[in-house]
Amino acid sequence: MNRETKHMSRRHALQVLAAVGITGSAAVEVLAQSGKEVSMETLQTAAALIDQDFSPERLELISKAIQKNIDQFGIFRNTEIDDLIEPAPIFIARGRI
């Protein structure tokens, strides 16, 4: 499969949806219905990049999770975070509140 489709950027699409009152998980759902599809070829290339040797059957199974992730994590991936925010890799109890 070698489909090439022109999309507006995901962030732009979310902004457009927000402007007409569709936000949060509802917006993600809308985008999921028109979203990009991950091909097996793309996945095989990606697996090679991370030095993983998945069989075609495994990649087929994994592709479903990756597709869900693209659909559902868009709202997360498109969130802009202020430069001052550092990661909190764990809950640090001391000195809070």
Add this chain to the structure above:
Amino acid sequence: MTMQENELVFKSGRALGSMIRTKEISPVEVVEAYLDRIEQLNPKVNSFITILRDESMAKARRAESEIQAGRYIGPLHGLPYAPKDILATAGHRTTNGSDVTKDNVTHHESTITDKLNKAGAIMVGKLAMSPFAMGNAVLTSFGNARNPWHLDYSPAGSSSGSGASLAAFMVPLAIGTDTGGSIRGPASANGIVGLKQTYGRVSRYGVTTLSWTLDNAGPMTKTVADNANMLQAIAGHDPMDPATTNDPVPDYSQALTGNVEGLRIGLPTNYFFENTDPEAVRAVQEAVRSLVDMGATTVDVDVPHADLAGAALWIIAMSEAACFHEKRIREDWDQFDPQIQRELGGAMFYTATDYIKANRVRSILQREMEQVFRQCDVMAVPGSQNKPRKLQTPDEARASFDEIAPSTPRRGNTAIGNMTGYPAMVIPCGMFSGSPTFPITLQLYAKPFDEFTLFRTAHAYESVTDWHEQRAPLAGS
């Protein structure tokens, strides 16, 4: 089973403990009553993976001798308990609910079970769960635990056996684990009390990892007082778990006063009440009104980025799980259930940037929760959002596999507790209408290491309602 033993299993742990202390009953009678009930009901509920009759009866006889000799230890002495089968217990199988580790005998003891054993509690078996706390049990050789409110329905997960066993009165005290809601979900689906305490309050040593930075193991009980007694026994610093703190552990029994005068309850104006069954919303509002009638006040609060908690948590949890299981993914792939295969395989393709960004979201959520708790002492949100789902057969699960979406962003009501480390407790506060009926629960959050206020609030509510006394009918197939 005699009538007397039947009645014993319906008493709270606190009531049984009191009767044991005064020698009105013996630990032998109590443990035997529960073992009989487990053996009677487990073929239907499927909530125990391992039952330890001989071993627990021997311990009960020893406890009886100790108490008769005047060596009573405390409120858990002689009481039966069962941990989710993800806690290592020396000399027993610790299956993690997965075929990958179905014959895995552990030779070390988790700190939690060690502390419970030293407090005199008696482990009667080990409880069913979602495989490795994230998979689909119906696709394993263990099968799924069933919901005692209707056996055709799910008890939720991943601490499915803990929730179901409590609702079926098969054990008075249980331990579950919670990485994104796995104590609070089953507590809601089964109508019991579940606590995810502050990260660092209880040791994770000996608990098989799902996510190093999000995992918690905590008490699941029928009543708030029993929950407080369990946390009292298991809380505290552990040199084997560097995340635990040296903070002193308060006397939680002092929280059980029934007094909430002056308590400030935060009610979120965004996210937490969305996509929730109107009956659950009404029940939570009614519960808050009960607390206000007792002297509490309410204040509107806001967690602006709550909608990011679920997605960010899933990225962190699955990234850490994929790293933890890296060798097993390579060598034991075929023994994982397909849901785990899919999620861990997918997680291999998350980027480092995704993971770090999720931890920046964690920073944002921690700051927002700090702001919330400058205005209130507890935050009240729905524990239940909907009725439990109907259980699938293995064939149905495979047929509808593409529709299984565990990586849903709609996890925020519980995920925010794991993402921020804040403690949260679920307690029954109503029943859904219709047939079959299921419990509705209230979820309370508090400041870090302020489980005391959770117990104070939940116990006060419990003392003026009887939702925690509702009995599951064990109906269905």
